[in-house]
Amino acid sequence: MKFSQTPLDQKNRRNEKLFRMLFMMMAVLLVLPVLAVLSVLIYKGGPALSWDFFITNPTQGMTAGGIWPALVGTMWLVAVALSVSVPLGVSAAIYLSEYAKDNWLTRVINLAIINLAGVPSIVHALFGLGAFVLFFGLGKSILAASLTLAVMTLPEIIVTSREAMQAVPRPFREASWSLGATRWQTIRHIVLPNSGSGILTGIILGVSRTVGETAPIMFTGAAFFLPYMPETVWDQTMAMSLHLFVVATQVPDAPEALPFGVALSLIAMVLTLNTLSIIFRTRLRRKKKW
């Protein structure tokens, strides 16, 4: 028997190709801005980079020297922010995924998370200034800035952690409960071990966002320039993101390569973190035991 094409068949086949091409083009277009940004940064900022650039202080009114204090400051901010947002966020996610029933309290919490995620970072900045710097009297400090960052990244950590836990199949929980395990034992022995990589992925993505944010730390603890390194959480600090803003806009005599060098270092930090999270995610998929 012969298969002959009707006009409708031909049209369907043509459309099939057309849409495939269309969607592929859109997807490929997505890669272009990333390539453009990276190539400009590498071309213009590459010459500024050297080992010394990372480990020396800015000198001569920030027109020369390196980014060491900003690099260290960003690590301070991230570390302190994480030590607050991870325990809080993961606990909240455990509650929402494992304990919460569908009632008004849960709905209020979910609404709060969605709204928190939608708050612009400049509003977080003003909130941090009002709440942590002034009301709680923390002053402009690493602590105040990190708390602001923590509040900002909480929704992300909660949502990704909750989703990672929800991805653990329910029959596992039921099997564990029928063995006489309590909810907490089930969480500890079944849910957390099988969602750990997913939670970690969420945390790293939160960190990579924290690294890049400028507005929230500008009013709450990050300084333009400091002649000394931070020693406690009560000190102010320099930070990569703000440093980039400063050398790009506030220091007219800076050589052109300097801001691009700072930008390149910043984006390298973020990309490294994102790569780490991708590695964790693929390991999670490969290690899936069900």
Place this chain on the structure above:
Amino acid sequence: MVSTAKLEFRDLSIRYGSETALEGVNLSIKPNEIFGIIGPANSGKTSFLRSINRMDEMTTGMKVGGSVLLDGTDVRAWRNVFALRSRIGVVFPLPVGLPMTIRQNVTMAPRMKGIKNKAVLEELVERCLRRAALWDEVKDRLDSLGSMLSGGQQQRLTIARALSQEPDILLLDEFSIAVDPVTTMRIEDVLKELKEEMTIVLVTNLVQQARRLADRTAFFLNGKCIEIGETEDLFTSDSRDPLTRDYVEGRFG
């Protein structure tokens, strides 16, 4: 009556939100019998099992009415639901090998109860796996993942895991759905032996399985218990309900 029944159900009804899954069930299960429950999908068989170990408390919207008596005491009178559950072993339709090693699967229940002694646990692993007819196949790889075993092996692993609780009641929910016929037969032999030590409630979608194993059988249909009787009577008696006759003879369901 109360003194001889292992499990007794009085006017049991189960609802999910506004949906009724089971209504007006009265029956009692004797110690050391295999009690079969047959019936088409959605007849309330699984819900029935879930009412025994109080899974309704872990399920949003599930409401249980009436009472379930274990050894004459309402299961809801148990202050410690976890102690109640550890007396009841459960085997699910699709084998749930927990994503941990075979050894950890079998020792999970005792570990949750705080038993840490290695020698005790080792002995338990071997005993439970032997009784579930799995020992010979896995004795050399106790530390490989339980969830990587074949379906039939995993189902026997879940039986071993249930046995590790040293339960006096074993609930089986259509255990042979994902298991090959040979393994099914092996598990059936295991159940016949276990009957000496515990009461077994066997929900099954295979009427012949109920006939092979169960001492007495109940027929559930659309959330109601149509008939309870000696298994053989359900299959041969002239006085049985016509619905039961049609179902066991394969005319519907």
